[in-house]
Amino acid sequence: xxxxxxxxQKRKDIALSCIELFTQSGINDLTISQVAKTAGVxxxxxxxxxxxxxxxxxxxxxxxxxxxxxxxxxxxSQVSSTKEKLKIFFDFFHNESDVELRxxxxxxxxxxxxxxxxxxxxxxxxxxxxYHAWVEEIIQEGIQKNEILPQAxxxxxxxxxxxxxxxxxxxxxxxxxxxxxxxxDYIDAxxxxxxxxx
Amino acid sequence: xxxxxxxxQKRKDIALSCIELFTQSGINDLTISQVAKTAGVxxxxxxxxxxxxxxxxxxxxxxxxxxxxxxxxxxxSQVSSTKEKLKIFFDFFHNESDVELRxxxxxxxxxxxxxxxxxxxxxxxxxxxxYHAWVEEIIQEGIQKNEILPQAxxxxxxxxxxxxxxxxxxxxxxxxxxxxxxxxDYIDAxxxxxxxxx
DNA sequence: CCCTATTGACCGACCATCAGTCAATGAAAA
DNA sequence: TTTTCATTGACTGATGGTCGGTCAATAGGG
Numbered sequence: 001x002x003x004x005x006x007x008x009q010k011r012k013d014i015a016l017s018c019i020e021l022f023t024q025s026g027i028n029d030l031t032i033s034q035v036a037k038t039a040g041v042x043x044x045x046x047x048x049x050x051x052x053x054x055x056x057x058x059x060x061x062x063x064x065x066x067x068x069x070x071x072x073x074x075x076x077s078q079v080s081s082t083k084e085k086l087k088i089f090f091d092f093f094h095n096e097s098d099v100e101l102r103x104x105x106x107x108x109x110x111x112x113x114x115x116x117x118x119x120x121x122x123x124x125x126x127x128x129x130x131y132h133a134w135v136e137e138i139i140q141e142g143i144q145k146n147e148i149l150p151q152a153x154x155x156x157x158x159x160x161x162x163x164x165x166x167x168x169x170x171x172x173x174x175x176x177x178x179x180x181x182x183x184x185d186y187i188d189a190x191x192x193x194x195x196x197x198x
Numbered sequence: 199x200x201x202x203x204x205x206x207q208k209r210k211d212i213a214l215s216c217i218e219l220f221t222q223s224g225i226n227d228l229t230i231s232q233v234a235k236t237a238g239v240x241x242x243x244x245x246x247x248x249x250x251x252x253x254x255x256x257x258x259x260x261x262x263x264x265x266x267x268x269x270x271x272x273x274x275s276q277v278s279s280t281k282e283k284l285k286i287f288f289d290f291f292h293n294e295s296d297v298e299l300r301x302x303x304x305x306x307x308x309x310x311x312x313x314x315x316x317x318x319x320x321x322x323x324x325x326x327x328x329y330h331a332w333v334e335e336i337i338q339e340g341i342q343k344n345e346i347l348p349q350a351x352x353x354x355x356x357x358x359x360x361x362x363x364x365x366x367x368x369x370x371x372x373x374x375x376x377x378x379x380x381x382x383d384y385i386d387a388x389x390x391x392x393x394x395x396x
Numbered sequence: 397c398c399c400t401a402t403t404g405a406c407c408g409a410c411c412a413t414c415a416g417t418c419a420a421t422g423a424a425a426a
Numbered sequence: 427t428t429t430t431c432a433t434t435g436a437c438t439g440a441t442g443g444t445c446g447g448t449c450a451a452t453a454g455g456g
Contacts, residue, residue, distance in 0.1 A: 003424055003432065028313050031414060042434040047416065110312035112370045113304050115226050125371040154387035158360050161367060165359030168366070172310045173323040189352035193391050200404040201451055229441060240407035245443065 011049045014039045015059035022060060023103040027053055027111070054111045058120060061108050064101045065127070068092070082142030083191050087184055089135065090159065093167040094180040106171055131160055148194045155190065162186065209247045212237045213257035220258060221301040225251055225309070252309045256318060259306050262299045263325070266290070280340030281389050285382055287333065288357065291365040292378040304369055329358050346392045353388065360384065 017039045021030065032053060036043045050056050075088050092098055112120045139156050142148045163183060170176040215237045219228065230251060234241045248254050273286050290296055310318045337354050340346045361381060368374040 003430095005432070026312070032416080033414080036435095043415090044417080044434050045432080048432075052415080106311050109366065109370070110308045113366070114224070114308035114312065116370070121370065121372060124367075125373045128367055128371050128373045151387065151391060154383070155391070158364070158384050161363030162356050162360040163363070164366060165361070165363035166356070168307065168311070168362060169322075169326055169359060172307070172314070172319065173326050174319060175323045175326045185352070186356050189349065193349060193353070200402075202403095203405070230443080231441080234407095241442090242407050242444080243405080246405075246407095250442080 007049065011059055012063055014041065014046070014049055015056055015063060018056065019060055019064075019100065019104075022057060022107070023100045027057055027107055051117075054115060054117070057104060057107050057111060058117075058123070061101075061104050062123070064104060068098065068101055076138075082138060082145070082147045083187060085138045085142075086135070086156070086159070086187055089138065090163045090183055090187075091180075093163050093170075093183065102167075109168070128160075132157065135160060146196055148191070149196060152194045155194065159187075159190075205247065209257055210261055212239065212244070212247055213254055213261060216254060217258055217262075217298065217302075220255060220305070221298045225255055225305055249315075252313060252315070255302060255305050255309060256315075256321070259299075259302050260321070262302060266296065266299055274336075280336060280343070280345045281385060283336045283340075284333070284354070284357070284385055287336065288361045288381055288385075289378075291361050291368075291381065300365075307366070326358075330355065333358060344394055346389070347394060350392045353392065357385075357388075 018035055021035065021038050030053070032046055033043055035053070035056065036046050039046070046056075050059070072089070072092070076085055079085055079088060093102070108120075112124060135156060136153070139148070139152050143150055143152060166176065166179060166182055170179040170182075176182055216233055219233065219236050228251065230241055230244055233251070233254065234244050237244070244254075248257070270287070270290070274283055277283055277286060291300070306318075310322060333354060334351070337346070337350050341348050341350060364374065364377060364380055368377040368380075374380055
């Protein structure tokens with residue numbers, strides 16, 4: 001027989017080798033040839049591992065997201081107050097260390113709105129549900145510890161959508177200059193209403 | 199001298215004649231040639247009035263948005279309660295009658311995230327600020343009429359972002375099957391906390 | 397009241413680019 | 427030596443965008 005390569009791993013390898021390229025230029029300004037050259041493979045090889053250009057962004061996002069989630073779990077376990085946890089949870093959208101991820105995420109939203117694809121929908125649905133469950137857990141904990149009122153359940157559920165919306169506004173308008181402040185102020189305002197007065 | 203056409207008007211005319219095409223197919227599945235044929239002009243003429251394909255979507259959005267805002271103002275003047283006003287305000291994202299507009303809006307977000315352009319940023323910034331001012335007005339009125347607590351100002355400000363986020367989720371995941379319910383439930387939950395108890 | 401010069405709108409053949417294909421090649425194992 | 431799979435880059439078809447040429451309307455001079 002001939003060589004058998006780990007298709008899954010090589011897909012990741014190619015994607016990883018192009019992160020810088022994609023964060024610097026944006027998918028529309030890149031050609032498959034450029035990507036292939038950067039990855040050090042022939043153009044045809046790219047199509048052996050990816051459906052198209054968009055699919056590469058998708059893979060990069062998958063890899064970065066996984067890393068991000070592990071980091072997040074660690075960071076979350078280091079604080080105890082519910083408010084702090086939520087602020088850390090949503091720092092994804094402004095965190096200094098996630099600039100690259102956000103760039104890819106932005107690109108990804110653009111793609112999934114413009115050229116929908118079954119795999120992407122599944123991925124996003126899973127992400128969405130995971131994050132919701134995560135936030136839900138944080139709130140439930142806060143309620144049990146008597147930090148916040150039970151009504152929080154309903155309200156905080158929308159926080160993820162709110163953050164995403166603000167993120168998009170911050171990216172596509174000049175109306176938001178400090179997203180971090182905007183988001184944290186909102187959480188503070190929410191807690192003024194939801195915190196159990198002692 | 200030669201014929202002088204109203205460039206602004208003709209730009210609108212061409213855009214309008216293609217609304218159906220763009221709502222049915224999505225920009226990536228359309229070619230300039232198709233658009234030109236549909237509009238009944240030559241391909242070169244398209245480039246006389248638009249920078250590129252994306253610019254056509256932009257013009258369509260402009261026209262539809264203007265119509266929409268006028269309707270909205272009318273509808274808003276017909277209800278008096280703050281909660282009702284907010285629900286009507288945000289029905290843009292699920293309203294039966296705005297299906298076309300949403301299709302174009304979705305496409306537009308995709309474009310403005312993927313291929314930013316100065317005119318679009320200006321437009322979105324203006325929209326964003328207009329809507330914020332509008333919401334702000336509704337809340338202030340509610341506070342003055344003693345329907346809701348003053349804290350509402352800070353909280354409701356994020357509602358627009360929240361709606362946009364939910365809209366994007368509803369479009370790109372299978373996790374939200376009834377956006378209208380989701381949004382209205384959120385507003386109800388918010389009002390449970392913000393309504394002045396009598 | 398013609399006739400012609402001028403101007404701006406309009407157009408589609410043409411060009412360059414690029415996504416995606418495929419036949420040929422290489423290389424490892426059997 | 428044969429089999430099998432990975433790799434490749436030349437090739438193709440499609441399409442976005444350009445540009446030189448054509449047409450139609452008007453102004454104004456004779």
